[in-house]
Amino acid sequence: MRLTVRQGLWTGGPDVDPPPLAAVLEVSGAVLEWTVDEPDSLPRITLTDLDAADWLWRLVGAEGHARLLEADSTTPLEVDLDHEALAPLRRLALGHWMSRWWPASARDGIVALDGAVLGAELAVLTAALEEYFAEDTFDSDVDGLLAGLAGLTSYTADPRVADLLDACAELGDLPDIGTTPTRWRADFALVAGGDPRLDPSAALASGTDSVSWTAVPPGVFDAAEDTVTWSVAMTGPAGEGLVARVRAALTDPAAGHPLSAGIRVALRSGDVAAAGELGADGDATLPLALTESAAWNHDWAATSIRVGVGEGETRETRDRVRRFVRTRLAAPPADAFVAEMLAADDDF
Amino acid sequence: MTAPARSPSAAPSPASGLPRRAVIDGAWREIGAGVEVLSGRDGGPLSRTVKRILDPLVFRLRVHPEFSAPLLSADVAQALHTELLAHADTLRACAAWFAVLKARRRALRITDGNAQELYFTVCFELAVTRGEPRGGDTDGPDAILREVHGGRDTHAVEALDALLVDPAGLRELAAQVERAWADxxxxxxxxxxxxxxxxxxxxxxxxxxxxxxxxxxxxxxxxxxxxxxxxxxxxxxxxxxxxxxxxxxxxxxxxxRPDVVDDRSNRPLDRSVAERVRATLRRSRDRERLPAVPELCAEEADRACAPWGxxxxxxxxxxxxxxxxxxxxxxxxxxxxxxxxxxxxxxxxxxxxxxxxxxxxxxxxxxxxxxxxxxxxxxxxxxxxxxxxxxxxxxxxxxxxxxxxxxxxxxxxxxxxxxxxxxxxxxxxxxxxxxxxxx
Incomplete structure (x- = not known):
């Protein structure tokens, strides 16, 4: 791999696709990135602090590491990477990725991962790679991962989970497992997703749109496409106000989600625009500054609903992620996470 | 955008040294058995072992700054290697102490803090002063744990509180702040x-x-x-x-001008003299090296009035x-x-x-x-x-x-x-x- 200094930081490796396709890991003095569905690719390495990256010799050899420490920042440097040493780092990055981007969906039939089980495995992996975390980083917090075990409510009898818990007990002090009832669970399994479409008969116009994953927090929404339904109608007994009603399908439509409340939602349809916030049940009512007759004359075909913040990613990108996890669920690879195997079991 | 390369295809010049951690790792493995609790899965020392034990107590980086460079010359690497192996017995005893303290921690159901962070230094000191732990002794280790987890030395904080309700002492400090600020x-x-x-x-x-x-x-x-x-x-x-x-x-x-007792706000330069002294007492692990509280306050009065505090x-x-x-x-x-x-x-x-x-x-x-x-x-x-x-x-x-x-x-x-x-x-x-x- 060729390393060059860009903006003051040694950088090397292939370009990585942007989120949600990037699996990243922050180790002491460096950020490592991989494109999630390219298992054989080399990582993109960005050295944020060369002195803090005292593990580099494990990846590039003592010679390579020493040359890098002495290198002149204007000259690129070639190093050989140890693929075996990279494998567990990539796996840890992938696990972190799964905890945030796994596209759980009742509609798509993609079973959610148990967050507590995944967290336990990440804690064990992190501790096993402690030489890469000499300095505290965003990903070095084993105790924080162990604290997540308080939310472990199911699977406790599974021998694979029991093994994980034993390994965790070696790492530190575990919380009382399964005694704190969680008010909310990300791992809501296949709840029958009743179609919450609004009554189309009363509407002037209606349609669907999709949630961009990068625009919203994880665990809140069903990750399928076309889960946002909208309709435009008059409200009030005398039909005095024109509104757009929007509903976004949540991971758990029955219980709502504490993070759903306050998420921004915006409607755009030609020169008509409206904005508001979702409630805890995933619903929003956006007032439209339009008369009824103007609304009848408006062409609603090109209406788009944006949930959350920012530009978001394309449907093709999301499909790539779905393909990736479906392939893993259908045939769990040798290094599959326990949480994945549990999800694959549940799939049948 | 590429950096102006001299000649990227030229053979890399051999490095003139070795990465520090690689040297430490190699030497550590030569200690052999007996230090497992201080080692990672691959047999090298844990990062905390390096940070809490080897750097400050074995290599004594304050005295030997040459040991702290990320890249070590062959001579320094050899010296570091020798230094580490000279402490092999102590490190084995240190590991034995850690195993004992960790077991007692569990028995006493102590969950406060991180065991490695809290005990590594103590264990090395025990290894130096007492050698190997005696088998079966629980009273000794339990007393050590009580000391580590026991309340902090509240004496200095009490002395500060006493000073802050003493009108004469406060007047004196206030006058000093006024003088120092004007100076x-x-x-x-x-x-x-x-x-x-x-x-x-x-x-x-x-x-x-x-x-x-x-x-x-x-x-x-x-x-x-x-x-x-x-x-x-x-x-x-x-x-x-x-x-x-x-x-x-x-x-x-x-x-x-900062006040003696009252914070103008929680911003750094608005803090009172008393609050700054309190912060010093909070942060100090080694209070014995600090002057007595009245002197500490007098010094802080001058400092608080100095440019940038x-x-x-x-x-x-x-x-x-x-x-x-x-x-x-x-x-x-x-x-x-x-x-x-x-x-x-x-x-x-x-x-x-x-x-x-x-x-x-x-x-x-x-x-x-x-x-x-x-x-x-x-x-x-x-x-x-x-x-x-x-x-x-x-x-x-x-x-x-x-x-x-x-x-x-x-x-x-x-x-x-x-x-x-x-x-x-x-x-x-x-x-x-x-x-x-x-x-």
């Missing part, structure tokens, strides 16, 4: 020249020659009058290049340097432009760390993903305030302990390290805001 007067200084010359220590320092030049520049800068003069200017409206409010150092501008000139210079760096840092701003290698390096690092949040679905690009995060994200945009608060606290500690910041590499590492810890702290808050359980 700090404006004096002519080449402030613009100083700020310009600072850029020299922010330059690229990857070669030995550049590092040498940087050190010379910094050695000259720490003796200049400008940091003192700037510290006086922030007390007079409209004369400083920055507003102490924007910098987060005071709640209102200009800086006011710091007595040492090199620390005042470092503070000004931190201001110059801090105002340029903006983790969420892709367009922020830094004018020097040091600052653009820190900024690039902060950008990368902010990207990790986006990749982990904690930020939408550079914005809050959820209204709950707005507060912290706004704070991240105003990075300079927490940056300087933390830097000031660190420099205050150095001033109390009379630890200089005259080494240019040390100064740069400090300015970089503060950015890292503020960024990590911020990012953990941003993450916590998205924890549904924390509603």
């Amino acid at each position: 700090v007067r404006p004096a002519p200084a080449d402030v613009d020249g100083f700020l310009d010359r600072l850029r020299a220590v922010h330059g690229d320092a990857s070669t030995r020659r550049e590092r040498h030049e940087r050190q010379q520049a910094w050695s000259a800068l720490v003796t200049e009058d400008a940091p003192h003069a700037l510290g006086v200017r922030i007390r007079t409206a409209g004369t400083a290049p920055w507003s102490v409010v924007d910098l987060g150092l005071c709640a209102t501008a200009p800086q006011q 710091l007595l040492a000139e090199d620390l005042q210079a470092t503070m000004v340097n931190g201001v110059v760096v801090g105002v340029q840092l903006a983790p969420l701003d892709t367009h922020a432009e830094a004018d020097t290698a040091l600052v653009s390096g820190i900024q690039a690092r902060l950008r990368k760390e902010a990207y990790v949040l986006h990749a982990r679905r904690l930020l939408a690009d550079d914005q809050a993903l959820h209204p709950r995060q707005h507060h912290v994200v706004t704070e991240l945009a105003g990075f300079v305030r927490p940056y300087l608060s933390r830097l000031w606290a660190r420099l205050h500690g150095r001033d109390v302990w009379q630890e200089p910041c005259t080494d240019a590499a040390d100064m740069c590492a400090l300015l970089t390290g503060i950015a890292r810890s503020v960024s990590l702290d911020h990012r953990q808050q941003i993450k916590a805001m998205l924890d549904p359980e924390a509603a």
